[in-house]
Amino acid sequence: MNLTNNTVFISGGSAGIGLEIAKKFSASGNKVIINGRDQTRLDNALNLLNNAVGIQGDLSIESERIRISEELKQNHPDLNVVINNAGLAYAYSLAESDETYENARKEINTNYLSIIHFNELLLPNLREKSDAAIVNVTSILSFIPTLTIPTYSTSKAALKAYTQLLRKSLAQTNVRVFELIPPLVNTEFSAGSGGENGIDPKEVADELWIAFEKNQLDVPVGKSKVVYSIFQEAISKLTK
Template identity: 50%
Template sequence: MKTTNNTVLITGGSLGIGFEIAKSLSEQGNHVIITGRNAERLEKAAAQLKNVTPIVSDVANEQDIDKLVQTLNTQFPKLNVVINNAGFSYVYKLADHADAAKKAKEEMQTNFFSIVYLNEKLLPLLSKQTEAAIVNVSSIVAFTPGINLPGYSASKAALHSYTQALRFTYQASSVKVFELMPPLVNTTFSTEIGGENGIPPKVVADELLQSLATDNYEIRVAGTNDFYKLYLSSPSDALNAMNANR
């Protein structure tokens, strides 16, 4: 997959991993469209980058997605890369009686259903391009759940399964399907779960660009790769390792 002269959509592109990916891709000569719910934060992010277009859009709202898709089709007909980065999580334990069903529905809507919906809406446009890519940002917890993130972990496991099915479905087409699987990353998103101990978001962005260039479709960033090997050898050991001291 080429990493220059693309037109790229990044959901949740104003902060953290999304912002670093937007920065890296814009510096490589791509036109980058970033979305998010907060207009002020989007404008602030865009002002720090070059060749970037901010669009206020909430991935959890189907009407917003429909408007976004219409805008992309009319104003950005060369769109050929979609990076589904926007995410949402609650931190809680199932034993806490913390209204888990309601929280899981919100997490699944943002982290799974919205991605399926947006991809389906944009695949006709992507399929017109000579070369295109979808990147679904999942997580290390797609393999083994964190007990403090039960709904989030389930949503990422669902996204992992969906991504594999999507990749297999489009394997003979011009659309390449990638999955980006970071471990703990030091962002505001992960503050509640000790994000200060995580890797810098730039590491994730760098790994993504390298993997796009080499068609490495399942991108297990940094510690995720070692954890994946542990998971393959002993799922129970992986579960214990994920939840040590929690």
């Protein structure tokens, strides 16, 4: 992938991992479009960026996804990189909660179905570009689910499977499909699940940047590298 002169859309770009990715790309000669639900948070984030604009909206809502995709097509026709970073997580116990279904419904919608639909809306335009990419942000929990955020883990496992299949489906096109696989990251998003013990979100952004430079489509970060290596070794043995 080219590292400069891209037009990059980042969902969940007003804080955490998304904001660090936005900083990295905007500081390196790319136009950045950040998305978030809260206009004030978007405005605050934009003050930290160069050559960036914001689009307020909730991508978990179908009408909002359609509106945002249309705005991108009309106002940013040069868009060639889409980073699906926004997510939703609930910390609770499967054994004790009476809201498991509702939590799972919301997480699956935000972390999986909404991403599938948003990619579908933008893929025709991305395929017209000579150099394009989709980045889906999964998690170390897609390999090793945790009891504390159980259906979030499930949603990320589903996203991983979709990402791998989308990559294979688009292998003969100009659209590269990256999977960014962070471990626990110290962000506001993860504050309720031990995030203070996580890595700096800047490390995640730096690893994605290196992966773009190398055209490395799987992007494990931190402890995810160990889990990813074991997983790849197992797959290699099974396919011999």
